[in-house]
Amino acid sequence: PPPPPPPPGGLVPPPPPISLSPQKKKTVKLFWKELKQADGPQKCRFGRGTVWASLDKVEVDTNKLQHLFESKSKELSVVKKGPEIKKSAILVLDSKRSNAINIGLTVLPAIHVIKNAILSFDEFAISKEGIEKILTMIPTEEEKQKIQEAQLTNPDVPLGTAEQFLLTLASISALTPRLQLWAFKLNYEVLEKEIAEPLFDLKLGMEQLSCNLTFRRILATLLAIGNFLNSSNAKGFELSYLEKVVEVKDTVHRQSLLHHTCNLVVDNYQESSDIYSEIPAITRSAKVDFELLAENLVQLERRCKASWENLKVVTKHETKVALKNKMMDFLKDCTQRIIILKVVHRRVINRFHSFLLFLGQPSSSVRDIKVTSFCRIISEFSLEYRTTRDRVLTIKRKRAIHRERTKTRGKMITETERFSGAVTRSDSPSPVSMAVEAEPHQEEHENMKNLLISSDLEPRSLRRSRAVRSLGNVSQPLMSAAQEDLSSSQEDATEDIMNQLVKSVTRNPSDKPASPxxxxxxxxxxxxxxxxxxxxxxxxxxxxxxxxxxxxxxxx
Structure with missing residues (x-):
């Protein structure tokens, strides 16, 4: 604003004095709530006014505090940005294909590492899953041609990530045969294991079932029950009927046929087992599709033959002799093992057919029975049998406990065999009392005995107070006489009194004389x-x- 007009008289006021104190810098602020003091001091039990009024004044070094708590807020430097230049890249692929490749690259190493790993079959750089992922992203000839044309048109513009990856893969010679050969090499162990282990389990399961005594006893019991119910004399039955044993029930208690069979087996053969825990190989075989296993074996043989063709293509472009020999030795070993695997498969299936004939299956229907369905019938039946057997054993155990309790019902605990010896020992005379009776002063002991027995034989109709008074009157001269004895006789007399008291208390009600x-x-x-x-x-x-x-x- 403009300066005020000069006062009348033409005199100019003097300028304000210049402050010599330095200007205070900005410091850190304390965001507390300031207290408002009351108008007058109020007296309370702690004193007059507040504690703040009684505080001493403290001198502080303001310069030091200003230096320590100076607010150092940074002034944001405003940088003028020029127009943002968007970094462009060559994008040839459609968005769906590009996104799929970019997502797949997240689980793969760098692009240059991928190329070197494929050329050297380095399984440590790329895993089996990585190779299968790359097989789905192999560039086509059309994609390769579009990327190369776009790169020639704009040599200064970089390629997109997906385009760069496809162009790198396209630069590898015999890419598809290399990847297929490498994938077969990494997958062979797993594929062979998926075929060999179920065949071994089937072979082992047939041996376990044929040697199981409990299984034979179950079949014999079922055959006997069925012949009686059907009024026939059959020599056997097809094992497919084992599925229906649980469904057939009696008309009285509605218990299943399996329950009654299990009862008979447990009663007749107490050493029998639950059968389920003795045939684990059959249970594992029930979870395998053997038709699919045969197809996998054929597919494995085809892939091995295709790998030989891929190796021929790779060797045309491969300069490393050691790598070529390594892959050739691997394929030779695979070929021999596949031949052996085919022989094992054929022999195990033939043995299964023979096993069905051993179980009484007609020869005309042997080849129509599937391995998986047969193993599932046996496995489910054995599992049901184990459950029923546990239930039967539990019922028998409870009945045995109930019978034991019934034997001792209405009896005293001292009348049982377990406690009869204790009662006999307690009624026999103790050696301590016999030793006391042999000592001197026998007359006084006899008097004390007679006193205790007579007090026990008094009529119950007498009043308690009179008995106590009479006992006190009689025991007074006896106590005076006992004081004259020696200390040893006092101890013996006390011991004998305790024995008599214990006997009178522990005497059976039948032994006590009945009061008239x-x-x-x-x-x-x-x-x-x-x-x-x-x-x-x-x-x-x-x-x-x-x-x-x-x-x-x-x-x-």
Whole structure:
């Protein structure tokens, strides 16, 4: 704003004095809430006013604090950016193909590493899954031609990632035969294992089932039950019926035929097993599709022959003799192993057909039975048998426990065989009491015994207080006499008293003498005082009381 006009009189005011104190720099702020003091100090139990009013004034070094807590906010330098130049790249492929290649490259190494690994068959650089992924991204001749034309048209513009990858693959000689040969080399062990292991399991399972005694006993029990129910004398039955054993039930308890069969097997052959745990190879064979296994074996042989053709193509462009010899030795070994695998497969299947004939299957239907379905029938039946057997054994165990409990029902614990010896030992005289009786002062011991026994034989109708008083009166002279004995006799007497007390307490109710029961008097002969004074006493009563016979006729 413009300066104010000069005051009247033409005098100009002096300029404001220049401050000599340095300007304070910006410091870090403390964002606290300031307290508002009350108008007047209020007194409380802790003092007058607040604690802040009683604080001392502290001098601080402001220069040091200003230096330490100076706000060093960076001033953002505004850089003028020019127009952004978008980095362009040559894109020839359609978006779907390009995205698929870019996604596949995320699990693969760098492009230059891929090329060197394919040329040298380096399985450490690219895994089996990586090779299968590259096989799906092999460039076609049309894609290769488009990329090369676009690169010649714009030599200064770089290619896109997908285009660069396809162009690198196209530069590898015999790319497809190399990748197929390499993939066969890495997959052969797995493919061979998927064929050989199920064949071995089938061979082992037939041996386990043919040697299993429990399986034979189950078949014999089922045959006996079926012959009785059908009123026939069959020599055997097809094993496909094992699927229906669980479905057939009796008409009384609705228990399955398998349950009754298992009961008979457990009763007749206690050493029999659950069969399921003894034929694990059959269970594994039930999970394999042997028709697909035969197709895989044929496919493996075809891939081996195709690998020989691929090796011929690769050797035309391959200059490394060691690599060529290595791949040739590998294919020779694979060819021999595939021939052996075919022989094993044929022999195992023929053995399976012979095994079906051994089980009684008609020869006309042997080749129609599939390995997988047969193994599944046996495996499921054995699993059902194991479950039923566990249930049967549990029921038998519970019944045995119930029978044992029924034997001892209504008996005392001392009457059982387990505790009978303890009662006999407790009733026998102890050697301590026998030794005490042989010592001197036997008369005093006998007195104490008689006292204890007599106290035990007193009628129960007596009052408790009278018994205690009488016991105290009798025991006082005995205690005075016991004090005159020697210390050894006191210990012996105490020991004997304890033994007698224990015997009297632990005595069976049947051993204790029964106290004579007082017969309840009839109320008919009761004479009241009023009646006596009115009618007087009879002659029989006077004689019973021993009164003077001369006054029998007088009334009392």
């Amino acid at each position: 029961k007082t017969r309840k008097r009839s109320r008919l002969n009761r004479k009241s005082l009023r009646r006596t004074r009115k009618t007087g006493l009879s002659l029989e009563v006077v004689q019973a009381l021993g009164l003077n016979s001369n006054r029998t006729g007088d009334k009392v």
